[in-house]
Amino acid sequence: MMAKDEGLNWVLMSRSELETQQLGERLSPFLIPGCVVELNGELGVGKSVFARGVVWGMGVEDPYITSPTFTLMNTYTEGRIPVYHFDFYRLSSPDELGLTGTDEYLDGAGVALVEWAERGGDWIPADRLVVELLHQEENPDLRHIELRAEGPRSREILHGFRQRYPD
Ligand SMILES: Nc1ncnc2c1ncn2[C@@H]1O[C@H](COP(=O)(O)OP(=O)(O)OP(=O)(O)O)[C@@H](O)[C@H]1O
Numbered sequence: 001m002m003a004k005d006e007g008l009n010w011v012l013m014s015r016s017e018l019e020t021q022q023l024g025e026r027l028s029p030f031l032i033p034g035c036v037v038e039l040n041g042e043l044g045v046g047k048s049v050f051a052r053g054v055v056w057g058m059g060v061e062d063p064y065i066t067s068p069t070f071t072l073m074n075t076y077t078e079g080r081i082p083v084y085h086f087d088f089y090r091l092s093s094p095d096e097l098g099l100t101g102t103d104e105y106l107d108g109a110g111v112a113l114v115e116w117a118e119r120g121g122d123w124i125p126a127d128r129l130v131v132e133l134l135h136q137e138e139n140p141d142l143r144h145i146e147l148r149a150e151g152p153r154s155r156e157i158l159h160g161f162r163q164r165y166p167d
């Protein structure tokens with residue numbers, strides 16, 4: 001029997017950029033203001049593709065979505081709820097988030113999607129939905145994707161998502 005406080009996780013395979021994008025798009029309706037989605041995996045694995053799907057899923061019309069590698073954060077406010085897309089790749093220290101005021105978006109009126117979250121240190125809340133993307137050797141378009149809930153709020157989100165899309 002699954003313990004009540006056990007973390008929920010879900011492992012999937014994506015066979016194309018489109019499938020990864022669609023996964024983000026399908027998750028989108030389950031996301032609520034203040035929630036944080038951490039996107040993990042090496043360069044070029046599909047973190048921004050997944051983020052684009054989430055933004056589309058919010059109903060943002062024809063969004064031009066780029067990786068916020070140089071800007072730290074891109075915001076998309078025309079959808080159901082705002083999306084703050086972070087990329088901490090070039091963050092020199094977690095303190096930079098406090099100094100730039102971007103920290104408040106991690107617990108704001110919208111959803112925060114965070115690439116390279118580990119560089120954000122303690123600014124990343126404990127309750128978050130973690131998406132791990134992994135390249136697969138046998139095929140350049142294949143990705144192993146794990147969705148993992150850390151904390152009760154994320155668990156509820158992932159639970160709802162799984163129920164909607166049973167394997
Ligand atoms: N199954 C797949 N899912 C996602 N992307 C895929 C897949 N197969 C191939 N790709 C390709 O992998 C690349 C993913 O790029 P993306 O910018 O999303 O990576 P990233 O993880 O955000 O990298 P970075 O850390 O540099 O920001 C795209 O060129 C995309 O076409």
Ligand SMILES: [Mg+2]
Binds near residue numbers: 047
């Ligand atoms: Mg990216």
